[in-house]
Amino acid sequence: MEQNNYDFGLIGLGVMGRNFILNVADNGFSAFGHDLDDEKVNALIQEGGDENKVTASRDVETFVNALSKPRKIMLLVPAGKIVDSVIEGLIPLLDKDDIIIDGGNSFFTDTDRREAYLANKGIHFFGAGVSGGAKGARKGPSIMPGGSKEAYSYVQPIFEAVSAKFKGEPCVAYLGPKSAGNYVKMVHNGIEYGLMQLTSEIYDLLKKAGGLSNDELHQTYAEWNEGRLQSFLVEITSQIFKQEDEFGDGRLVDQILDKAKQKGTGKWTSQNAMDLGIPIPSIDIAVSMRELSALKDERIMADDIYGRPEPEPLEKGDLVRMAEEALYFSFIMSYAQGLHQLADASKEYGYELNITTIARIWRAGCIIRAALLDDISKAFEANNALSNLLLAPAFVEKVNATVASARELVAYGAKNGVPLPGLSNSLTYFDAYTSGRLPLNLIQAQRDHFGSHTYERLDRDGIFHTEWED
Ligand code: 6PG
Numbered sequence: 001m002e003q004n005n006y007d008f009g010l011i012g013l014g015v016m017g018r019n020f021i022l023n024v025a026d027n028g029f030s031a032f033g034h035d036l037d038d039e040k041v042n043a044l045i046q047e048g049g050d051e052n053k054v055t056a057s058r059d060v061e062t063f064v065n066a067l068s069k070p071r072k073i074m075l076l077v078p079a080g081k082i083v084d085s086v087i088e089g090l091i092p093l094l095d096k097d098d099i100i101i102d103g104g105n106s107f108f109t110d111t112d113r114r115e116a117y118l119a120n121k122g123i124h125f126f127g128a129g130v131s132g133g134a135k136g137a138r139k140g141p142s143i144m145p146g147g148s149k150e151a152y153s154y155v156q157p158i159f160e161a162v163s164a165k166f167k168g169e170p171c172v173a174y175l176g177p178k179s180a181g182n183y184v185k186m187v188h189n190g191i192e193y194g195l196m197q198l199t200s201e202i203y204d205l206l207k208k209a210g211g212l213s214n215d216e217l218h219q220t221y222a223e224w225n226e227g228r229l230q231s232f233l234v235e236i237t238s239q240i241f242k243q244e245d246e247f248g249d250g251r252l253v254d255q256i257l258d259k260a261k262q263k264g265t266g267k268w269t270s271q272n273a274m275d276l277g278i279p280i281p282s283i284d285i286a287v288s289m290r291e292l293s294a295l296k297d298e299r300i301m302a303d304d305i306y307g308r309p310e311p312e313p314l315e316k317g318d319l320v321r322m323a324e325e326a327l328y329f330s331f332i333m334s335y336a337q338g339l340h341q342l343a344d345a346s347k348e349y350g351y352e353l354n355i356t357t358i359a360r361i362w363r364a365g366c367i368i369r370a371a372l373l374d375d376i377s378k379a380f381e382a383n384n385a386l387s388n389l390l391l392a393p394a395f396v397e398k399v400n401a402t403v404a405s406a407r408e409l410v411a412y413g414a415k416n417g418v419p420l421p422g423l424s425n426s427l428t429y430f431d432a433y434t435s436g437r438l439p440l441n442l443i444q445a446q447r448d449h450f451g452s453h454t455y456e457r458l459d460r461d462g463i464f465h466t467e468w469e470d
Helices: 015-026 038-048 060-065 081-093 108-119 133-139 149-162 180-210 214-224 232-240 265-276 281-293 296-306 316-349 355-361 371-382 393-400 403-416 421-433 440-451
Strands: 008-011 031-034 054-057 072-075 099-102 124-131 142-146
Touching (some): 008 015, 008 060, 015 031, 015 038, 031 038, 060 081, 072 081, 072 149, 099 108, 108 124, 108 180, 124 180, 142 180, 142 355, 180 214, 180 232, 180 265, 180 281, 180 316, 180 403, 214 232, 214 316, 265 316, 281 316, 281 421, 316 393, 316 421, 403 421
Parallel strands (some): 008 031, 008 072, 072 099
């Protein structure tokens, strides 16, 4: 392979970077990697073989000089300060019109700042969320790029080739200007948090109320994955129950500490939804549950103090049917909330997002891929101005057919001390969103009573204040 001629450069040869660059090379593009870690560089050189379609260097100058212009350099490094320092190292070596793509989970305002900073130097910068974990990066991720459209046109053929395909359609599309790509990936992760929380509480319920064994749980999730719940997360959940524990007799899942970690994208989704004024309680509670899970020692103490009722056993067949319906219902609520946030953020930040396109590129490759996303993309295709999925005619029947089981199980959980926070928040969201009248008139009256904050009326226009009698 001649120098100055590599189609694509990638910085950060960790698990994601290494898999992504191999995927690029598999698709016929020559690719050059860079990392400061010798071992990672050497491993990739070995993998490149004699043909040299993919190679790497520890030296950043060698790396930059090896790329054809405009250079297309993707960063797959941890979000935060590292991204800024890699950019600083590149700037003196780059030429006008070169392109830097941030493929990590960067916070969207960081992407806006970096784009403006580099635009001043004539360098294009855009954020492209990449979802699908290590396997996805190698075999086909879902890619969510945003930023300069012109710059994207140079990367488009590579991204389309390496991305996952849904019935032949690439799971990548230009999403919008500025940090649209990172923003969409952030909300993708918020939805991911919601779905994971729901999947795990339904597992708890099946165990506590139905006494399902790990084999039965494996079977149940596997069967669900053949139906309308078909999704990556349900599929891997079914596999997890099968995994033997290498250190003991039972299954690995039973020995894993119940403290879930997080890197921040779920929390950012919730924080930003609060800033926008968009309710996403299924996602919020999923973040809170990761926080609550971290309080393991306190939970053990409190468990000893309070105890709980012994859950009343439910007939397995009925329970599994209700659990499937409730999970489907609550999955819909997580997607509805995340997409609602995207629609609103699009207006607020000028992203010009097309929700149909987003749902389409999530149908394969990413962590939240699911059969439901095909239905969702069709619902938005029928009306792209839809503010909330719950208003789509095609979803009314799906929700009406499953809400009764959600009610039944939330009531069971409350009565029997089985925590179902994701499911109950999803149900409450549905009940509140579909209530033409909520009791918030009373809150307005209270605000006006103690603070003269004023209120509006149902029967006439204007702003009112009352001198409330004591
Ligand atoms: C993906 C994932 C990925 C994320 C992990 C871990 O789409 O491939 O969203 O980007 O980093 O899921 O996230 P947490 O550590 O916050 O759970």
